Amino acid sequence: MSSSTSSSDRKLVMIPGPIEFSDGVLNAMSTSSQSHTSPEFIKVFQEVLVNTRKLFQSTDSSAQPIVISASGTLGWEICGANFVDKEDKVLVLSTGFFSDSFADCLKIYSDNVDIIDASSFGNIVPYDLIESTLKSAKESGKPYNLITITQVDTSSGVLSNVEKISSIVKSISPETLIVVDGVCSIAVEDLKFDSWGIDYALTASQKAIGVPSGLSISFASGRAMEKALNPNRKITSFYSNLKKWVPIMKAYESGNPAYFATPPIQLIHALRQSLREILSVEGGVETRILKHHESSEKFKNNLNSIGLKLVPEREVAANGLSAIYFPEGIDGPALLKKISDKGINLATGIYKDYKTKYFRVGHMGVSSIGEGRNDVDLCFKYIKESLEELGYKQ
């Protein structure tokens, strides 16, 4: 496939990111060159930053949107470099591969990173364990400085209850900064940044936000910013240093140019377009989330109806992807190959020993809720047909 935006022999991409993009977004990607300090581009970036606040359901003017040229991974480093000191205590709640990788990153910045694992693959971290861990740290006189919650771990498809965990943290250890990895959740799962008291949430462009990969998009609270911008705090990173980036973001949001590194002009145009598409729907982000939930429920019900078992139980399952066990006796790679030959690319598993035991379907953005599209139904049809062709019997 070369550069066409629609081609009949092209495979539909239904992995948990990158997702399918709208025509408007793809058109914006080919915006002609613009100077990064021109009034035309400043307006675009300004709109993006203002609308990013809405994406995080925030109206708190002390909170800070941050949009940087990078993979989503940079958000982990922004967290480590700006909100974590070497002697800080960090608690990572792990529901899979991506939670663990986040911990790996934070270990560079803190000598005290503790991880609490989910009770089992496909499950959440038990609340009582979170409570007791926070309590004993608090009682020892050394409460955790920061906790991370991976709202959706893309490896397991587990959805953590950020609102509930956040309220536990607030009640036991209110000084602890609450960080949410929202890479596979922002714009598909509910995240009320202000009212849940989140301090930093990070995501990437190529998942539910519906923009090609290349943008690290994140959001920091006033409290987190105070720590990051403390003039006495020495920072050990250059590219992820918020002391460099925040003046740039503030300038553009207020309609002025500023320079630290050249912004990715075309990706920011694409993000403007996608945010417009998301926010122009009545109810904005909340409507988008609701529609994704409906679409996900229908797909998961269909999968269950033919006897397929999902990795996470329904009450802790993400709405932007489904992680599905291969049925007993079915050759996994052969199944994915059959589905791909029919026209849809799905993703393999990606968690330790379970890697070959399950596969993943992404259902975010236009594939899930695009008007006049039936990608999710088509995907179910191909899964069902392919299983039958491989001799699957319920």
Next chain:
Amino acid sequence: MSSSTSSSDRKLVMIPGPIEFSDGVLNAMSTSSQSHTSPEFIKVFQEVLVNTRKLFQSTDSSAQPIVISASGTLGWEICGANFVDKEDKVLVLSTGFFSDSFADCLKIYSDNVDIIDASSFGNIVPYDLIESTLKSAKESGKPYNLITITQVDTSSGVLSNVEKISSIVKSISPETLIVVDGVCSIAVEDLKFDSWGIDYALTASQKAIGVPSGLSISFASGRAMEKALNPNRKITSFYSNLKKWVPIMKAYESGNPAYFATPPIQLIHALRQSLREILSVEGGVETRILKHHESSEKFKNNLNSIGLKLVPEREVAANGLSAIYFPEGIDGPALLKKISDKGINLATGIYKDYKTKYFRVGHMGVSSIGEGRNDVDLCFKYIKESLEELGYKQ
């Protein structure tokens, strides 16, 4: 301007990056979604990595191309995080704002960063000073571990002679790693990575390579890689850690998928297209460089012919941009406004006290050497007309 690739009321962008892009490159930017692990994308990334070697005029299989989602700035951090230890001695040759910023970045990674400044704004760093500095370090028993040369400092338009400086380093202090900031030079100035003995050269997509901003593109020697990948070396960065990235680059270049962070699919398609355009011309990169030199000479001769003074003397002037002093009595902002109103966006100055005394014209890529285009001549015409309208007399 919205998302059209050509619009008659659009300003031509002739700043020293981002530059104007070819239609082929802009089309590639709107490539439909692809899985980052699909055979289709692997082929694209593989071609990009193979062709990146040609861009750096390298055939040394121990050297490593690195293409990462980020602004060019990340290249500085890759250098600091991977090739510099805290106790290492680093020598920065400064010919302007960007050399100084590179030094700022390296100070995070080394406690011993020395800077030698150019003899004056618009000039190069004197060779005898480079020699004596390297010699006295060598004689003290603590030679420099790394030296940086900004081949073209975009702030001053000064072109440093990398071949000559490199041979000085080799003769006095052969153990010193030689690093070239080629952000405003790769694909427009000559850089023979292997034969000049360079250890690391970094650039960005939006300059002479002719691809929208969002890609950090760099190249490391076998000797540099040995230091970076030393298993005993502790690295203090996550996103710029070559121990993470090199296995990914090696996998894609050999035609296999691998995952550390999602690559920027569309930008990599655009880079493939641009590299094809560059390399399909007879003589490849060398022809491209030659053509840029011719175009630059003509433009600079024209500027001189109406009495304009360039910031650097001709023998140390870059070929991808011109830094031009405003003539006495001419209101700088008024001049740039007039030229912009006629249809071309140029850049202001960006170096300390000189900031308001000069302006910059970028002439890289299609604007400089595109078939059937006369952007550079048009730009000269607008500069001349605008000066006349402001009462300029030679």
